[in-house]
Amino acid sequence: MPILHWSPRSPYVRKAMVALHEKGLADKVETVRTHADPMIPHEGLMAINPLSKIPTLELEDGRVLFDSHVVCEWADLESVEGPTLFPADPGARLEAERDEALGTGLLDVALPWLVELKMRPEAQRSAQMLEVYRTKMNRVADWLEGHAARLTERPFDIGHISVGVALCYLDFRFDAENWRNGRPALARWHESFSARRSVQATTFRDDPRPT
């Protein structure tokens, strides 16, 4: 069975897991809890992924796939079940991948924001960077509010997974930022996203860190 290096708190892993559920592959991949800490490179993980990041997928034929985009593309190629995550039509594919980039881009803002807030000693925190992260988060959410109609009307694809999971991550770690405030169309779309079985089966959870 393929092995997915996994964590219940990683949004990039959740994106991959939602894709695996959508494609009917969740029980055909073994998940292994791997602690990928940005402050401590993981020697074992780096032996197969020099970036020391999850999700990383080890296939039975010895190939190793990363990052979340590639794992999701593998899921789409591996199974005809469920929605086509990467549309064959070039225009539809560009739109799906653009939204995928926006979702992971939002995560690329949220994660260093969390590191700055929770892992850096207070005296070393940069008020300027904290403001930059908040500004970008709000600008992405505003952009998405303007595009909520497109998300609602077009067939489900990798863009929906990426954006939907990123907003779930804001709920998990940045609840106080209240991204729904003033963004009713995006909030409505996200409610329907959150009702999907794949999303409900993959909720975030804080588990103990290794000592």
Ligand SMILES: N[C@@H](CCC(=O)N[C@@H](CS)C(=O)NCC(=O)O)C(=O)O
């Ligand atoms: N672009 C990557 C990002 C993956 C990523 O940053 N994962 C985090 C976990 S949420 C990680 O492994 N961090 C460890 C590190 O940065 O060293 C993807 O889409 O998979």
